[in-house]
Amino acid sequence: MKRHTISVLVENHPGVLARIAGLFSGRGFNIESLSVGETEDPTASRMTVVVRGDDVILEQITKQLNKIVDVIKVSDITKEKFIERELVLIKVHTEGKSRSEILQIVDIFRARIVDVAPKTVTIEATGTEDKVQALVNMLRPFGIREMARTGCVALTRATK
Amino acid sequence: MKRMSGAEILVESLCKEGVDTIFGIPGGVVLGIFDALFDSPIRVVLTRHEQAAAHAADGYARASGRVGVCMSTSGPGATNLVTGIATAYMDSIPIVALTGQVGTPAIGSDAFQEADITGITRPITKHNYLVKDVRNLARVIKEAFHIASTGRPGPVVVDLPKDVTVEETEFKYPRTVELRGYKPKYEGHPGQIKRAAERIAKAERPVIYAGGGVISSDAARELREFARKTQVPVTLTLLGLGGFPASDPLFMGMLGMHGTKCANSAVSDCDLLIAIGARFDDRITGKVDKFAPGAGIIHIDIDPSAISKNVAVDIPIVGDVKNILSKLTPLVKKCKTSKWLKQIDAWKKEFPTSYDKKAKTIKPQYVIEQIHDASKGKAIIATEVGQNQMWAAQFYKLDDPRRFLSSGGLGTMGYGFPAAIGAQVACPDKLVFDIAGDGSIQMNIQELATVVRLNLPVKIAILNNRFLGMVRQWQKMFYNGRYSSSCLADNPDFAKVAEAFGAKGIKVTKKRDVRPAIDEAIKTPGPVVLDFMVDREENVMPMVPAGAAINQMIMEA
Numbered sequence: 218m219k220r221h222t223i224s225v226l227v228e229n230h231p232g233v234l235a236r237i238a239g240l241f242s243g244r245g246f247n248i249e250s251l252s253v254g255e256t257e258d259p260t261a262s263r264m265t266v267v268v269r270g271d272d273v274i275l276e277q278i279t280k281q282l283n284k285i286v287d288v289i290k291v292s293d294i295t296k297e298k299f300i301e302r303e304l305v306l307i308k309v310h311t312e313g314k315s316r317s318e319i320l321q322i323v324d325i326f327r328a329r330i331v332d333v334a335p336k337t338v339t340i341e342a343t344g345t346e347d348k349v350q351a352l353v354n355m356l357r358p359f360g361i362r363e364m365a366r367t368g369c370v371a372l373t374r375a376t377k
Numbered sequence: 378m379k380r381m382s383g384a385e386i387l388v389e390s391l392c393k394e395g396v397d398t399i400f401g402i403p404g405g406v407v408l409g410i411f412d413a414l415f416d417s418p419i420r421v422v423l424t425r426h427e428q429a430a431a432h433a434a435d436g437y438a439r440a441s442g443r444v445g446v447c448m449s450t451s452g453p454g455a456t457n458l459v460t461g462i463a464t465a466y467m468d469s470i471p472i473v474a475l476t477g478q479v480g481t482p483a484i485g486s487d488a489f490q491e492a493d494i495t496g497i498t499r500p501i502t503k504h505n506y507l508v509k510d511v512r513n514l515a516r517v518i519k520e521a522f523h524i525a526s527t528g529r530p531g532p533v534v535v536d537l538p539k540d541v542t543v544e545e546t547e548f549k550y551p552r553t554v555e556l557r558g559y560k561p562k563y564e565g566h567p568g569q570i571k572r573a574a575e576r577i578a579k580a581e582r583p584v585i586y587a588g589g590g591v592i593s594s595d596a597a598r599e600l601r602e603f604a605r606k607t608q609v610p611v612t613l614t615l616l617g618l619g620g621f622p623a624s625d626p627l628f629m630g631m632l633g634m635h636g637t638k639c640a641n642s643a644v645s646d647c648d649l650l651i652a653i654g655a656r657f658d659d660r661i662t663g664k665v666d667k668f669a670p671g672a673g674i675i676h677i678d679i680d681p682s683a684i685s686k687n688v689a690v691d692i693p694i695v696g697d698v699k700n701i702l703s704k705l706t707p708l709v710k711k712c713k714t715s716k717w718l719k720q721i722d723a724w725k726k727e728f729p730t731s732y733d734k735k736a737k738t739i740k741p742q743y744v745i746e747q748i749h750d751a752s753k754g755k756a757i758i759a760t761e762v763g764q765n766q767m768w769a770a771q772f773y774k775l776d777d778p779r780r781f782l783s784s785g786g787l788g789t790m791g792y793g794f795p796a797a798i799g800a801q802v803a804c805p806d807k808l809v810f811d812i813a814g815d816g817s818i819q820m821n822i823q824e825l826a827t828v829v830r831l832n833l834p835v836k837i838a839i840l841n842n843r844f845l846g847m848v849r850q851w852q853k854m855f856y857n858g859r860y861s862s863s864c865l866a867d868n869p870d871f872a873k874v875a876e877a878f879g880a881k882g883i884k885v886t887k888k889r890d891v892r893p894a895i896d897e898a899i900k901t902p903g904p905v906v907l908d909f910m911v912d913r914e915e916n917v918m919p920m921v922p923a924g925a926a927i928n929q930m931i932m933e934a
Contacts, residue, residue: 227558228557232495232496232499235496235499236499239499273685277682280681280682280684283682284680284682286503286504286524286558287504290558
């Protein structure tokens with residue numbers, strides 16, 4: 218089952234998120250991640266939904282999304298060239314030597330330390346879902362205390 | 378400009394939409410609205426349960442083609458509408474449901490009679506609104522009627538907090554709607570229409586399978602012209618009945634679980650299936666991968682998401698059925714179907730849908746044939762759900778659209794009687810029958826008070842077998858005849874119940890009394906309950922067992 222990133226432009230109304238989330242649960246589609254935020258036009262929001270499914274399921278997902286009155290535009294941007302980013306905050310346990318190892322990893326991933334405490338550091342990183350996952354995997358052995366991920370946001374690349 | 382209260386704006390807006398009737402029940406937070414309705418030209422039909430108000434609005438819409446309107450108070454009033462809204466949603470029926478809501482400051486505080494009805498109805502409405510500012514009210518009403526009645530029709534809920542109906546603002550009804558996310562396609566792609574015409578020209582064993590979309594787009598005439606010109610045989614879904622004349626030689630009857638052997642065999646053997654305003658429901662397809670296995674499929678539907686949802690389609694045409702058929706018909710010629718039509722006639726003769734006509738007991742099918750004969754096939758027939766519904770579909774042969782009102786998608790018992798009320802209000806001069814079962818009628822029997830109050834001449838024919846008949850049939854066939862919770866031998870005497878409400882009640886126990894009772898009911902100017910004590914264990918036949926291919930029919934139980 219292929220991973221698809223769907224960009225959904227919606228009216229910036231209360232209840233729209235519930236409509237989209239309800240459609241996915243009611244029709245048995247699985248959401249891998251969903252993120253929402255305002256666009257350049259304050260009356261519209263963009264939802265980036267990452268789903269897995271075959272072509273038939275994807276066709277139904279886009280058609281069903283299009284049926285929602287508050288949905289302005291649906292595009293499966295996986296079919297195009299696009300940029301995808303996720304932000305993650307990771308609070309990692311550190312003691313003694315491990316701190317310098319963690320700092321090296323942060324460096325390699327071009328991540329940043331945003332908070333330091335005697336026994337933890339908090340790391341901020343952005344990147345594709347794969348990169349974020351790789352960083353998480355590297356940090357896991359040190360002991361991840363807490364983590365928050367935004368889910369992907371994405372835009373298509375500009376055409377020439 | 379004159380300032381008006383939200384309640385007055387609502388009533389004015391409804392008048393602008395041409396609403397002549399609202400079905401509903403007043404209550405706490407909608408008292409202001411009912412007060413404004415008191416002096417308005419809009420007729421309020423008081424039902425005795427909100428569920429009936431929603432079904433009546435639905436029956437009104439199906440019989441007339443106009444948007445049906447129902448109203449309730451907040452909380453339990455609104456939740457009682459839910460089954461009716463879901464029924465309309467599944468069958469794509471345009472209704473607007475207006476619900477009261479607690480005042481905006483109290484929303485979310487678990488106030489008295491508060492329910493989050495926009496949350497509850499989100500998956501069973503085409504769209505819904507919570508109006509938080511009186512200045513948006515007129516626009517919302519305009520949009521609600523637009524959304525309900527255009528594209529693939531459906532129910533829209535408008536939730537009206539108490540304070541919004543009290544506050545005042547200037548009233549200006551918008552002329553147009555601007556919804557950037559809602560632009561239904563009507564035209565149909567010309568290239569696809571041309572491809573369809575070319576494919577039809579090559580077909581040797583084509584079948585037209587048409588559904589409720591033919592009714593909702595008022596395309597019965599266009600379908601008739603298309604089928605007669607091409608000489609392609611036609612089968613209809615339950616919701617499509619009346620969309621093509623049952624008396625036409627090209628008609629094969631209904632298809633699907635209780636369809637005719639002819640229609641199911643034709644669909645199974647066809648080389649081209651032309652699906653028109655239908656959605657390949659599981660009651661139609663049976664086992665999906667055995668459905669029309671050798672056929673190319675053309676699918677005309679206004680809802681893009683109906684295309685290739687259950688069955689892969691070769692030539693989809695998205696748009697309004699009426700528009701597309703009127704563009705397609707000039708492009709097609711008579712198909713070479715004479716051999717195919719001979720085969721179809723042979724199936725019709727060999728496997729008619731029938732019953733034991735010589736039986737001394739009252740067969741339910743006999744009752745329906747007699748109602749058909751007495752009403753000359755011109756009555757509006759509402760049905761409940763179960764055996765009564767299937768026998769009505771099989772034996773009340775209709776030539777005209779908007780005369781068969783039945784809950785197809787949701788299968789709502791208790792639908793028929795209130796739907797018949799809505800139809801009778803919409804069409805006061807027509808004869809309206811509710812074909813009921815003894816189980817179903819008890820799910821909204823309180824509405825006898827409504828028909829008596831308004832002296833609506835609805836005729837209720839109860840096919841009384843003292844069972845939840847379809848449940849019993851399945852228990853007999855698939856659960857070793859163990860009648861778990863399906864026997865209703867302790868039913869009340871329905872004729873006496875009718876009399877108690879002030880309606881006429883006639884109990885019929887002998888076959889020879891069936892027709893005189895029907896004639897008497899039709900002659901009676903008011904509501905009548907006909908209680909036919911029918912053969913208790915009659916089964917609906919033929920039948921496709923669940924999960925089987927549709928040509929694998931059980932012909933006799």
